[in-house]
Amino acid sequence: MTTPLHSKVLIIGSGPAGLTAAIYAARANLQPLVIEGEPSSTSDQPGGQLMLTTDVENFPGFPEGIMGPELMMRCRDQAIRFGTEFITEKVTKVDFSSRPFRAWVRDTEYTADAIIVSTGAQSLMLGLEEEKHLIGHGLSTCATCDGFFFRGQEIVVVGGGDSALEEAQFLTKFASKVTIIHRRESLRASKIMQDRAFKNDKISFVWNKQVTRVLGADKVSGIE
Structure with a gap:
């Protein structure tokens, strides 16, 4: 039986939080091991969502x-x-029920005195094939990160919850017009967020519609 590889600190994920934890743990002489994930065209990759971001101006x-x-x-x-x-590699299984804590990468087992889970967040995408190559090229999941780059342009926000309306409100600082496309005839967002959106002259709504395609070869040129 193969003896599991043991670390004082094991970190799962390598976005800003995971790497910050690694720096602090390493400086404390805890010899951290980071299982950073596998290369991917989505935000689920080493480095996290910032790997899909172009200019970062707020760091x-x-x-x-x-x-x-x-x-x-x-x-x-x-x-x-x-x-x-x-x-x-990508962690495929964990067991935190007893010490030492355990994590697996397929058939390889790792144990640790402490495991930091910093797997981050993934944006809820539409599931369209074009998203893979247009993310960061006119297609964005972060208004505060990228809104500045679309000054004076017309922007579409897809969704009807608080996040969508909050992003739309923020984007009105830069866009000439913001259109919210929602697949239902009413919003899921909180009443206060709805009121703010309805009162904003820069925001318009398209109801009972779904985006089925994002147009553009190298950058977004439109939607269907």
Whole structure:
């Protein structure tokens, strides 16, 4: 029987939170091991959602901005500098019911005194094939991250909950017009968010419609 590989600290995920945890743990001489995930065209990849972001202008210390992938590579290099080890695989199973805690990458077992789960969040996508190559090229899941780049343009927001309406409200600071497309005839958002959206002259609604295609080869040119 193969003896599991043991670490003082095991970190699952390698976005900003995971790499920050790795840097602090490594500086505390805890010799962390990061299982960072597998390369992917979605946000479920080493580096997380920032790997799909172009210019990051709201991260302290970079007055000229920095590309999302470059920022994450710098964070990774910083973690390595202090002794963090990385495994570019995806965790397939965990067991936190007893100590030491356990995690598996397929048939390989890892144990740890502490496991930090920093798997982050994934944006709820529409499930369209075009999303894979247009994300970051006119297709965005973060208004506060990317709204600035669409100044004076018409923007479409898909959804009818609080998140969609909050993003739409924020985007009116930059866009000439924001259209909310919702698949139902009424919104799911809270009443206060609905009231704000209905009162905003820059926001219009398209009801009972679903986006079935995003147009554009290298960047978004429209939707159907």
